[in-house]
Every structure is written in structure tokens, then in C-alpha cells.
Amino acid sequence: MRDIGIVxxxxxxxxxxxxxxxxxxxxxxxxxxISRGLGINEKSVPSIDQDTATISVEAARxxxxxxxxxxxxxxxxxxxxxxHPYAVKPTGTIVGEAIGATxxxxxxxxxxxxxxxxxxxxxxxxxxxxxxxxxxLAVGADTSQAAPGDALEFSASAGGAAFIIGRDNVVATINxxxxxxxxxxxxxxxxxxxYPSHGGRxxxxxxxxxxxxxxxxxxMQKVDTKPEDYDYAIxxxxxxxxxxxxxxxxxxxxDQIKQGLIVPYIGxxxxxxxxxxxxxxxxxxxxxxxxxxxxxxSGAGSDGFDIxxxxxxxxxxxxxxxxxxxxxxxxxxxxYGTYAKLTDLLYWE
Amino acid sequence: xxxxxxxxWREIPQRYNIIGNKCGSCERVFFPPREACPHCRRxxxxxxxxxxxxxxxxxxTYTIIHVGPEAFKEQVPYPVAIIKLEEGxxxxxxxxxxxxxxxxxxxxxxxxxxxxxxxGYTGAIYYGYKxxxxxx
Ligand SMILES: [Zn+2]
Numbered sequence: 286m287r288d289i290g291i292v293x294x295x296x297x298x299x300x301x302x303x304x305x306x307x308x309x310x311x312x313x314x315x316x317x318x319i320s321r322g323l324g325i326n327e328k329s330v331p332s333i334d335q336d337t338a339t340i341s342v343e344a345a346r347x348x349x350x351x352x353x354x355x356x357x358x359x360x361x362x363x364x365x366x367x368x369h370p371y372a373v374k375p376t377g378t379i380v381g382e383a384i385g386a387t388x389x390x391x392x393x394x395x396x397x398x399x400x401x402x403x404x405x406x407x408x409x410x411x412x413x414x415x416x417x418x419x420x421x422l423a424v425g426a427d428t429s430q431a432a433p434g435d436a437l438e439f440s441a442s443a444g445g446a447a448f449i450i451g452r453d454n455v456v457a458t459i460n461x462x463x464x465x466x467x468x469x470x471x472x473x474x475x476x477x478x479x480y481p482s483h484g485g486r487x488x489x490x491x492x493x494x495x496x497x498x499x500x501x502x503x504x505m506q507k508v509d510t511k512p513e514d515y516d517y518a519i520x521x522x523x524x525x526x527x528x529x530x531x532x533x534x535x536x537x538x539x540d541q542i543k544q545g546l547i548v549p550y551i552g553x554x555x556x557x558x559x560x561x562x563x564x565x566x567x568x569x570x571x572x573x574x575x576x577x578x579x580x581x582x583s584g585a586g587s588d589g590f591d592i593x594x595x596x597x598x599x600x601x602x603x604x605x606x607x608x609x610x611x612x613x614x615x616x617x618x619x620x621y622g623t624y625a626k627l628t629d630l631l632y633w634e
Numbered sequence: 635x636x637x638x639x640x641x642x643w644r645e646i647p648q649r650y651n652i653i654g655n656k657c658g659s660c661e662r663v664f665f666p667p668r669e670a671c672p673h674c675r676r677x678x679x680x681x682x683x684x685x686x687x688x689x690x691x692x693x694x695t696y697t698i699i700h701v702g703p704e705a706f707k708e709q710v711p712y713p714v715a716i717i718k719l720e721e722g723x724x725x726x727x728x729x730x731x732x733x734x735x736x737x738x739x740x741x742x743x744x745x746x747x748x749x750x751x752x753x754g755y756t757g758a759i760y761y762g763y764k765x766x767x768x769x770x
Contacts, residue, residue: 300731332730333708334748338761342747370759379761383650383747385686607769615769617733626708 290458295347296446296564298612301330311621324525328442328552331428336370340426342383344447347606356385360418365401365425365556400582402556409450420451427555432480442552446560456598460591465500472583500587501579512536516574519545519562521581550613565609570594649762652687665723689745691719705751713737731766742768
């Protein structure tokens, strides 16, 4: 699969933040203990006029600003999210129109909990490989919702990242990708319900760890690599603890994962989580560096990617759009009342 | 936005991508696009060409809305500004991503893609441009 890969990328993180301590105090819990336990200090919150469609558009426009490709050459758009603004009416149609890629293209919305975005990257890669499209756009974005008082309220946040996949001027070659999938009911949201449900402790060992470790191990076996062959590793980050722990179990060091570990500062962006981490790595990556990524989506499955940064990364106009680090810093804190208004908590089903 | 879906749909190019048009005779740029150039009139017919505006400009004047329309009641107080775009036309839009006391005449702004309004919890969602300060 040589020479197919990421041609450009962009990410988007809303400006509002709420501190874990502020949420904790509303529910009579100790914020410092919760922050330490989850490895999350604060999380991003979308403004009232933002949703998965607007975040996807901003991320995709940033990707286009960094390169010179004509949006009319984009032949497919896949938007991965579990918070598509419509249940029926694809987010991809809105994104396609807003970036000027319509009408001659394939579009579909993907849903696979937190790994729908990486599933889109795989589909675009395959379509480019099959010469069915010149470029594909894959986006992972979410404005994830958590029931008030639920443990997920400390992590469920908003953000996303977009990747243009193609053959020309590839800045990061996708050497190989594979997945690991089983039926594991660790986390779900029933149709027409606003908030998700989860299996509590069940979400760790048989779900997150089993799938990521299996997928990552299979991938390294397939491409014949070891953890020390990589400059960066990114794992799905539902909290600040799981990715650090899974990296250690697999034999990766904290130095390898820290550039792609964004969850402590913005929370879990669900479909955006591992991809915002990848965008953060691409913000600083140099030619020849190798990147390992494994996403995780409840339900459950993992997508693994073995990626090599090419010389073309130096030609990409990375300064034409904000970096993940810049968006992490550009923030405005809100209180719980404002948070309740912005995230529509006042509406109860 | 009663009966708004069809009207909104027709305006998608303007609302999403700030597509204006340019008079082929005098080069003046218009937003929203016009059927004919008011300066060249008949001379401009058939010579009006669609162009995508940069979405960058400068605040000419602004006001702070304290009592907004029903659909915006959760956003008050918020600034609405008249912005002079780089290509010349003026556009009225909400300013977001900054505190209301930071809004100033002459401030450089750029467009951002946002939800403008929705027809309640069951109706269509209307997207379009708002403007935010340009980061140095
Ligand atoms: Zn004219």
C-alpha cells in the first residue's frame, strides 16, 4: 500500500472549557480526586451554535488551507461521529457543500462509537488504492453528551479532526492498516435516547484493553515492527489513564505518546479523540518519523495504522491553520450553569 | 423560519461559502449576489460572474443585542456587526468567539461556520456564516 496516505489534515477544538473541579462541586464530589483518577483537568464544550457538522467543516477547511488541492477533486467524504446533528440527513452533505466538494462525490456518515473517524480513513485509503477516487476526506468529530451527574460528564467533550487521503504529495504514508472487532456491549446509546449507557468497570479490560492490545499486536506482527521503531504512538483516549496504561502494556514509553495525548486538556472528543492526537503529531512531525495509531470504538473494535512521515511534510503549509496546541491554549472557562445551557441539559427527555 | 426550508436551501451558496458576484464591466463585487450591477445596469447583463469571497474583513460598526429574536434568546447579549469584506461588499453578521467588550470598530474578523437557527427540536437546522476575531 505504498505511497497512499495523508495529503493534508486539520483539526478543530471549541474554545469553551469547564474544569473537572467545577463539575465535581455541583455533584458534591472532590474535583482534585476525580481529576487525578481520570487524568483529565478540564474539557472542551461546544458553544450553542456548534455541533458535529460545524466542527467537521472547520477541521476540513483547515485541511484545505494547508494544501493546494481543488475541493472538486475530493471524490468521497466520510464523517465518523456518534453525535451527528440529524438521525436521518447526513452530516457529510453539509460538509461537502461547505467545502465546495459537491456534487460529484460519494458521501456517507459513519457510526462506530469512538472509532468511526478512523473507519473513514480506512475507507478513503481503500478507495484511493482502488483508483476509484483521487482524494477522500475522512473526519472524526463529536459533541459528545453525558447525562448530568454521570461519570462520563467529566470527560465527554467536543472536537474533531479531518484528513485528506490521496496519492499525490502524501505527507504521511499509511503503510498498513487493520482492525480487530468483536460484539462487546461495553457502552451504547439506544436509538432515540439522548444519553449513552455504559457497563461501568466492564469498559476496561474486556473492551478497551483487549481490543487495542489485540489490534496493535496484530499490526506490529503484520508489518514486522516493535514499539521502539516508532517516534510517536497514539491510542484512543477516553480518559488520561487508559492510553498511558495501554501504551505501557504494549511496550511504548510515555515519551512516545505525550505529543498525541490531548485528553488531559480537552477531555474525550470521542470520534475525534485519537485523530486529534494524530493531528497534534502531524503538527510537529519531521520527515522519516514513524507513527503508530490505534483507535477504539465501543461495541467494540480497534483500527490500527502504521504511518511514515514523508519529505513532503516540510512543503505542507502547516502554519495556514491553527495547531492543536494553539487551540488547546485558546480557551475561555465557563461555569456549570453556562455549561448546562450550552449543552442543552435543561431539556430533559 | 416559517416556510424557510426552501428559501434556506436556495441561499446555501451564500450562507455556507459567501458566494457573491462581480460585475464584468466595472469589477465591483456584490454580496449577496445581484442580478445586475446597479452602476452599469444594462451593460452588466450577462456579465455578472459568481465569486467566492475570502470571508475576511474589518468591523465597520456594531451593536450589542440584549433582547434578541426567540431563536437567539439563549445567546444574549451578543454582538452583531457590519463587516467590510476584503473584496468590498459589506455584510451583517453575528460576532462569536470573543467577549462583547472586546469587539471594536476596525477589528479584523474572519468567517466561521455555525448553526444559525433551527426549527425547534424536530425541524431543520440552518447553518451559515458568523464572524470571529482573526488571531495574530
Ligand atoms: Zn458594474
